Amino acid sequence: ETGVTQSPTHLIKTRGQQVTLRCSSQSGHNTVSWYQQALGQGPQFIFQYYREEENGRGNFPPRFSGLQFPNYSSELNVNALELDDSALYLCASSFQYRGPTDTQYFGPGTRLTVL
Amino acid sequence: DAKTTQPPSMDCAEGRAANLPCNHSTISGNEYVYWYRQIHSQGPQYIIHGLKNNETNEMASLIITEDRKSSTLILPHATLRDTAVYYCIVRDMEYGNKLVFGAGTILRVKS
Numbered sequence: 001e002t003g004v005t006q007s008p009t010h011l012i013k014t015r016g017q018q019v020t021l022r023c024s025s026q027s028g029h030n031t032v033s034w035y036q037q038a039l040g041q042g043p044q045f046i047f048q049y050y051r052e053e054e055n056g057r058g059n060f061p062p063r064f065s066g067l068q069f070p071n072y073s074s075e076l077n078v079n080a081l082e083l084d085d086s087a088l089y090l091c092a093s094s095f096q097y098r099g100p101t102d103t104q105y106f107g108p109g110t111r112l113t114v115l
Numbered sequence: 116d117a118k119t120t121q122p123p124s125m126d127c128a129e130g131r132a133a134n135l136p137c138n139h140s141t142i143s144g145n146e147y148v149y150w151y152r153q154i155h156s157q158g159p160q161y162i163i164h165g166l167k168n169n170e171t172n173e174m175a176s177l178i179i180t181e182d183r184k185s186s187t188l189i190l191p192h193a194t195l196r197d198t199a200v201y202y203c204i205v206r207d208m209e210y211g212n213k214l215v216f217g218a219g220t221i222l223r224v225k226s
Contacts (some may be wrong), residue, residue, distance in 0.1 A: 004158075012195060024154065031212065033212065033214075034212075035216075041130070041218070042117075042202060042216030042217055042218055042219060043159065043214070043216045044216070045213045045215070046212065048212060056212070056213055058213070063124070088156065090158050091159075092159075092214075094212060096212065102212060103149075103161055103164065104161070104212065105161055106151075106158035106159045106160070106161075107158050108157055108158045109156075109157070109158050111156070
Protein backbone atom coordinates (compact mmCIF):
# COMPACT_ATOMS: atom_id res chain seq x y z
CA GLU A 1 0.00 0.00 0.00
CA THR A 2 1.46 3.36 -1.08
CA GLY A 3 1.19 6.23 1.40
CA VAL A 4 0.55 9.89 0.69
CA THR A 5 3.38 11.57 -1.19
CA GLN A 6 4.04 15.25 -1.80
CA SER A 7 6.37 17.17 -4.06
CA PRO A 8 8.55 19.07 -3.90
CA THR A 9 9.97 18.65 -0.40
CA HIS A 10 11.22 22.20 -0.16
CA LEU A 11 10.62 25.27 -2.28
CA ILE A 12 11.86 28.85 -2.21
CA LYS A 13 9.93 31.58 -4.00
CA THR A 14 9.89 35.35 -4.00
CA ARG A 15 6.99 37.60 -3.13
CA GLY A 16 4.49 37.98 -5.97
CA GLN A 17 5.36 34.68 -7.65
CA GLN A 18 3.05 31.73 -8.13
CA VAL A 19 3.61 28.18 -6.82
CA THR A 20 2.13 24.74 -7.46
CA LEU A 21 2.39 21.96 -4.92
CA ARG A 22 1.51 18.37 -5.70
CA CYS A 23 0.04 15.48 -3.76
CA SER A 24 -0.56 11.84 -4.58
CA SER A 25 -3.22 10.24 -2.42
CA GLN A 26 -2.91 6.92 -0.66
CA SER A 27 -4.01 3.91 -2.67
CA GLY A 28 -7.79 3.44 -2.46
CA HIS A 29 -8.48 7.00 -1.31
CA ASN A 30 -10.70 9.42 -3.25
CA THR A 31 -10.54 12.61 -1.18
CA VAL A 32 -7.71 15.07 -0.67
CA SER A 33 -7.51 17.82 1.94
CA TRP A 34 -4.90 20.56 2.12
CA TYR A 35 -3.63 22.25 5.27
CA GLN A 36 -1.22 25.10 5.97
CA GLN A 37 0.98 24.96 9.04
CA ALA A 38 2.84 28.09 10.05
CA LEU A 39 5.85 27.73 12.30
CA GLY A 40 4.85 26.88 15.86
CA GLN A 41 1.15 26.47 15.09
CA GLY A 42 -1.20 23.61 14.33
CA PRO A 43 -2.27 22.89 10.76
CA GLN A 44 -5.07 25.06 9.34
CA PHE A 45 -7.58 23.65 6.85
CA ILE A 46 -7.38 25.22 3.39
CA PHE A 47 -9.82 23.13 1.34
CA GLN A 48 -10.84 19.62 0.39
CA TYR A 49 -11.44 17.96 -2.97
CA TYR A 50 -13.77 15.05 -3.59
CA ARG A 51 -14.66 13.75 -7.03
CA GLU A 52 -12.62 16.55 -8.61
CA GLU A 53 -14.69 19.28 -6.97
CA GLU A 54 -14.01 21.52 -3.99
CA ASN A 55 -15.87 20.08 -1.02
CA GLY A 56 -15.33 22.56 1.77
CA ARG A 57 -13.01 25.52 2.24
CA GLY A 58 -11.36 27.19 5.20
CA ASN A 59 -10.67 30.88 5.73
CA PHE A 60 -8.19 31.35 2.90
CA PRO A 61 -8.36 33.92 0.07
CA PRO A 62 -9.18 32.97 -3.54
CA ARG A 63 -5.52 33.14 -4.54
CA PHE A 64 -5.33 29.70 -2.92
CA SER A 65 -6.85 27.30 -5.42
CA GLY A 66 -6.70 23.63 -6.14
CA LEU A 67 -7.38 20.80 -8.51
CA GLN A 68 -8.09 17.13 -8.18
CA PHE A 69 -7.43 14.78 -11.07
CA PRO A 70 -9.25 11.58 -12.12
CA ASN A 71 -6.58 9.49 -10.40
CA TYR A 72 -7.38 11.44 -7.17
CA SER A 73 -4.03 13.21 -7.05
CA SER A 74 -4.22 16.92 -6.34
CA GLU A 75 -2.51 20.26 -6.78
CA LEU A 76 -2.49 23.33 -4.57
CA ASN A 77 -1.84 26.60 -6.38
CA VAL A 78 -1.01 29.84 -4.65
CA ASN A 79 -0.87 33.08 -6.66
CA ALA A 80 0.71 36.40 -5.72
CA LEU A 81 2.77 34.91 -2.93
CA GLU A 82 3.10 36.88 0.28
CA LEU A 83 5.71 36.56 2.99
CA ASP A 84 3.07 35.11 5.36
CA ASP A 85 2.53 32.21 2.95
CA SER A 86 5.79 30.74 4.21
CA ALA A 87 4.70 27.52 5.88
CA LEU A 88 4.58 23.74 5.75
CA TYR A 89 1.84 22.68 3.35
CA LEU A 90 0.28 19.35 4.17
CA CYS A 91 -1.85 17.09 2.07
CA ALA A 92 -4.10 14.45 3.61
CA SER A 93 -6.01 11.75 1.81
CA SER A 94 -9.04 9.76 2.89
CA PHE A 95 -11.81 7.58 1.55
CA GLN A 96 -15.21 9.16 1.46
CA TYR A 97 -18.36 7.27 0.69
CA ARG A 98 -20.72 7.48 3.59
CA GLY A 99 -20.35 7.66 7.33
CA PRO A 100 -17.97 9.70 9.46
CA THR A 101 -15.11 7.30 9.99
CA ASP A 102 -12.93 8.12 7.01
CA THR A 103 -9.63 8.86 8.65
CA GLN A 104 -7.28 11.34 7.01
CA TYR A 105 -3.69 10.26 6.44
CA PHE A 106 -1.09 12.95 5.95
CA GLY A 107 1.86 13.25 3.64
CA PRO A 108 5.28 14.54 4.71
CA GLY A 109 4.54 18.09 3.60
CA THR A 110 6.15 20.72 1.38
CA ARG A 111 8.12 23.46 3.10
CA LEU A 112 7.53 26.74 1.24
CA THR A 113 9.70 29.75 1.95
CA VAL A 114 8.71 33.11 0.46
CA LEU A 115 11.45 35.74 0.36
CA ASP B 116 -11.59 27.43 16.66
CA ALA B 117 -10.51 24.14 18.13
CA LYS B 118 -13.08 22.47 20.35
CA THR B 119 -10.48 20.86 22.59
CA THR B 120 -8.22 21.93 25.44
CA GLN B 121 -4.90 20.23 26.08
CA PRO B 122 -1.98 20.98 28.42
CA PRO B 123 0.84 22.75 26.56
CA SER B 124 3.50 20.25 27.55
CA MET B 125 4.18 17.05 29.48
CA ASP B 126 7.21 14.99 30.39
CA CYS B 127 7.36 11.21 30.64
CA ALA B 128 10.12 8.80 31.61
CA GLU B 129 11.15 6.29 28.97
CA GLY B 130 9.41 2.95 29.48
CA ARG B 131 6.61 4.43 31.53
CA ALA B 132 3.04 5.02 30.39
CA ALA B 133 2.30 8.45 28.97
CA ASN B 134 -1.21 9.69 29.72
CA LEU B 135 -2.25 12.70 27.65
CA PRO B 136 -5.51 14.39 28.69
CA CYS B 137 -7.94 16.29 26.49
CA ASN B 138 -11.06 18.26 27.38
CA HIS B 139 -13.87 18.55 24.84
CA SER B 140 -16.81 19.67 26.94
CA THR B 141 -18.89 20.91 23.97
CA ILE B 142 -18.65 17.70 21.95
CA SER B 143 -21.90 16.70 20.27
CA GLY B 144 -23.39 13.24 20.00
CA ASN B 145 -22.11 12.34 16.56
CA GLU B 146 -18.63 13.83 16.84
CA TYR B 147 -15.62 11.55 17.08
CA VAL B 148 -12.45 12.19 19.06
CA TYR B 149 -9.31 11.82 16.96
CA TRP B 150 -5.67 11.81 18.04
CA TYR B 151 -2.74 12.63 15.78
CA ARG B 152 0.89 13.29 16.57
CA GLN B 153 3.52 15.27 14.74
CA ILE B 154 7.20 14.64 15.05
CA HIS B 155 9.30 17.69 14.26
CA SER B 156 8.64 19.02 10.72
CA GLN B 157 6.93 15.82 9.56
CA GLY B 158 3.30 15.35 8.57
CA PRO B 159 0.83 14.50 11.34
CA GLN B 160 0.52 10.78 12.03
CA TYR B 161 -2.87 9.26 12.79
CA ILE B 162 -2.93 7.43 16.13
CA ILE B 163 -6.46 6.45 17.07
CA HIS B 164 -10.07 7.65 17.18
CA GLY B 165 -13.25 6.82 19.05
CA LEU B 166 -16.87 7.79 19.57
CA LYS B 167 -18.05 6.45 22.92
CA ASN B 168 -16.23 3.27 23.77
CA ASN B 169 -12.62 2.89 24.75
CA GLU B 170 -10.39 1.93 21.86
CA THR B 171 -7.02 0.23 21.58
CA ASN B 172 -4.68 -0.38 18.68
CA GLU B 173 -1.02 -1.23 18.26
CA MET B 174 0.04 2.33 19.02
CA ALA B 175 -2.14 3.48 21.89
CA SER B 176 -5.33 3.29 23.92
CA LEU B 177 -8.07 5.91 24.00
CA ILE B 178 -10.19 6.28 27.11
CA ILE B 179 -13.33 8.41 26.72
CA THR B 180 -15.33 9.40 29.78
CA GLU B 181 -18.95 8.32 29.99
CA ASP B 182 -20.20 11.90 29.48
CA ARG B 183 -17.75 12.22 26.55
CA LYS B 184 -16.52 15.57 27.81
CA SER B 185 -12.93 14.43 28.13
CA SER B 186 -10.57 11.71 26.98
CA THR B 187 -7.09 10.38 27.65
CA LEU B 188 -4.61 9.00 25.17
CA ILE B 189 -2.37 6.36 26.69
CA LEU B 190 0.98 5.33 25.25
CA PRO B 191 1.65 2.20 27.35
CA HIS B 192 5.46 2.13 27.17
CA ALA B 193 6.79 5.45 25.95
CA THR B 194 10.07 5.54 24.02
CA LEU B 195 12.27 8.44 22.98
CA ARG B 196 10.74 8.21 19.51
CA ASP B 197 7.35 9.10 20.99
CA THR B 198 8.57 12.66 21.64
CA ALA B 199 6.20 14.75 19.51
CA VAL B 200 3.30 17.20 19.53
CA TYR B 201 0.06 15.33 20.22
CA TYR B 202 -3.18 16.77 18.87
CA CYS B 203 -6.62 15.89 20.20
CA ILE B 204 -9.29 16.77 17.63
CA VAL B 205 -13.06 16.66 17.67
CA ARG B 206 -14.27 15.84 14.21
CA ASP B 207 -16.41 18.71 12.92
CA MET B 208 -19.17 16.97 10.98
CA GLU B 209 -20.92 20.21 9.99
CA TYR B 210 -18.01 21.04 7.73
CA GLY B 211 -17.45 17.59 6.38
CA ASN B 212 -14.11 16.03 6.95
CA LYS B 213 -12.22 19.10 8.11
CA LEU B 214 -9.87 18.57 11.02
CA VAL B 215 -9.52 21.55 13.35
CA PHE B 216 -6.14 21.46 15.09
CA GLY B 217 -5.41 23.26 18.33
CA ALA B 218 -1.97 23.89 19.78
CA GLY B 219 -1.59 20.31 21.00
CA THR B 220 0.55 18.91 23.81
CA ILE B 221 4.32 18.67 23.47
CA LEU B 222 5.27 15.32 24.98
CA ARG B 223 8.92 14.95 25.91
CA VAL B 224 10.04 11.41 26.69
CA LYS B 225 13.23 11.42 28.72
CA SER B 226 15.72 8.65 29.42
